Amino acid sequence: MSIKSGLKIVKKANPKIENIKEEKVEKKPKTKSVITILGIQGGFVDKIKGVVFSNFEHKADYIFENETKEYFNTLPQLIEKYSSYEIIPIFTEDAKLFNQEVLEKGYSDLKVNFNNRYFIKDDKNFEDIFKIINEAISSYDEVIVDVSHGFRHLPILMIVDLIIQNFQNTEKISKILFAKEIKKHEPNSKGLYEIIDLKEYLDLANISFILTTFEKNYTVASHIKSVKYEKLLKELNDFSNDLMALNIGNLFKTSDDLIKELDKIENISIETQAKNLRKVIENLINYDKNKMYEFYYNLSKDLFEKNYILLSLSLLYESTVLYIIYDIQTKNMDIYKKLEEHFKKIKKDSYIYHLGNLLKNLYKDYEDNKQVNRNIINQNEYKLLQNTHKNLNIKTLLQEINNKRNDLAHANSTKSFQDINKEVKNLIFKYEIQIINKK
Numbered sequence: 129m130s131i132k133s134g135l136k137i138v139k140k141a142n143p144k145i146e147n148i149k150e151e152k153v154e155k156k157p158k159t160k161s162v163i164t165i166l167g168i169q170g171g172f173v174d175k176i177k178g179v180v181f182s183n184f185e186h187k188a189d190y191i192f193e194n195e196t197k198e199y200f201n202t203l204p205q206l207i208e209k210y211s212s213y214e215i216i217p218i219f220t221e222d223a224k225l226f227n228q229e230v231l232e233k234g235y236s237d238l239k240v241n242f243n244n245r246y247f248i249k250d251d252k253n254f255e256d257i258f259k260i261i262n263e264a265i266s267s268y269d270e271v272i273v274d275v276s277h278g279f280r281h282l283p284i285l286m287i288v289d290l291i292i293q294n295f296q297n298t299e300k301i302s303k304i305l306f307a308k309e310i311k312k313h314e315p316n317s318k319g320l321y322e323i324i325d326l327k328e329y330l331d332l333a334n335i336s337f338i339l340t341t342f343e344k345n346y347t348v349a350s351h352i353k354s355v356k357y358e359k360l361l362k363e364l365n366d367f368s369n370d371l372m373a374l375n376i377g378n379l380f381k382t383s384d385d386l387i388k389e390l391d392k393i394e395n396i397s398i399e400t401q402a403k404n405l406r407k408v409i410e411n412l413i414n415y416d417k418n419k420m421y422e423f424y425y426n427l428s429k430d431l432f433e434k435n436y437i438l439l440s441l442s443l444l445y446e447s448t449v450l451y452i453i454y455d456i457q458t459k460n461m462d463i464y465k466k467l468e469e470h471f472k473k474i475k476k477d478s479y480i481y482h483l484g485n486l487l488k489n490l491y492k493d494y495e496d497n498k499q500v501n502r503n504i505i506n507q508n509e510y511k512l513l514q515n516t517h518k519n520l521n522i523k524t525l526l527q528e529i530n531n532k533r534n535d536l537a538h539a540n541s542t543k544s545f546q547d548i549n550k551e552v553k554n555l556i557f558k559y560e561i562q563i564i565n566k567k
Contacts, residue, residue, distance in 0.1 A: 161214045161268040162206050165286055166223035167277030173222040179229040188319035202276045202307055203227055204235040216264050218246045261289045271300055276307035291333055298353045303327050332397045339401035343408050345434055346371050360389045374442060383413045421450035437552055441533040444559060448526050449484040451563050456487055459516050463509045470504045490517035525562055529555055
């Protein structure tokens with residue numbers, strides 16, 4: 129066999145592998161439950177007589193999803209309405225006896241399992257009650273919770289737990305049902321109740337938390353979902369992503385989009401938080417186009433105060449370069465214009481970076497500055513720019529900021545956060561003395 133013909137590699141088939149059929153992985157069905165806290169409204173439990181009803185035949189009307197039906201309480205209604213869900217009662221001993229009697233007396237065709245895992249032995253033991261509620265919720269993929277009844281403080285404890293659970297997983301709890309009183313049910317008057325969904329209020333609690341924390345750290349908890357405020361969450365995330373990536377060019381657009389969404393909020397529960405965040409965003413992006421270095425400085429300081437040290441340093445460095453550009457432009461307009469036109473022509477949108485790269489290196493001689501196009505400016509013009517740069521006395525500050533930035537970016541520092549924070553704070557202080565307070 130000649131070298132040119134090469135080697136022929138023969139791949140042997142493995143009959144065992146070839147005969148293996150692709151197994152279909154069946155998706156596990158979603159587990160769904162309706163959790164309800166049972167009460168004893170409409171009667172009581174006597175130790176001797178057992179369950180005593182005030183008047184079992186005197187039932188109230190319940191409106192649920194535009195349908196009105198008569199029930200003694202919400203338990204039989206839930207069993208009927210959610211036949212494809214597992215009904216999970218949470219109960220005391222009296223509530224169990226009472227509701228078993230309700231079903232046997234008036235709804236014998238409806239069945240429910242009273243699982244002792246959800247039995248409340250002591251209604252004053254809040255810790256155990258929370259454990260029972262948590263176990264009931266965590267055992268299912270989708271949960272509907274009914275808080276229409278329940279003994280004393282139990283519905284309140286359920287709501288508190290739901291707030292915590294909903295923050296951890298906003299998609300698990302699909303509804304929170306509550307029998308809203310339209311007409312009170314009295315011995316001589318038939319009551320009317322509407323079953324409403326309180327889930328929106330849990331979502332509002334989450335949105336309130338998001339708006340408040342975003343003002344403090346410009347980040348959004350990614351696991352929180354809301355159908356109603358989906359666009360708001362998107363704009364918050366977009367703004368956060370641009371800011372954390374220092375994508376300043378797009379930050380102005382995403383800030384405008386975010387403000388538009390904040391302006392749409394009319395719900396009194398979160399209106400104040402929305403207005404407060406709007407002011408923060410407006411102040412953050414407020415700038416003079418001719419003094420972009422000030423915008424970068426203000427943003428750097430804001431991020432430093434929120435402990436985003438590396439981002440703060442990066443912005444402080446860019447602000448210093450932008451100040452050099454601003455000062456040289458102000459004092460050498462004609463020469464600057466030539467350079468600006470040249471870099472815009474060859475570098476397009478990134479021209480300011482390349483222009484800054486030239487001007488920040490003006491401490492170098494004309495022959496040594498590789499950024500200089502000698503067909504654009506001559507040695508005398510370069511000298512004029514160099515004198516302006518020298519008068520700024522900014523070379524050392526720029527190097528110090530850059531060194532600290534590189535040190536942190538490459539994870540070279542072994543100092544404590546407090547020490548790093550102190551060093552960066554000192555650099556910001558130096559910047560303010562040499563640039564901000566110099567004006």
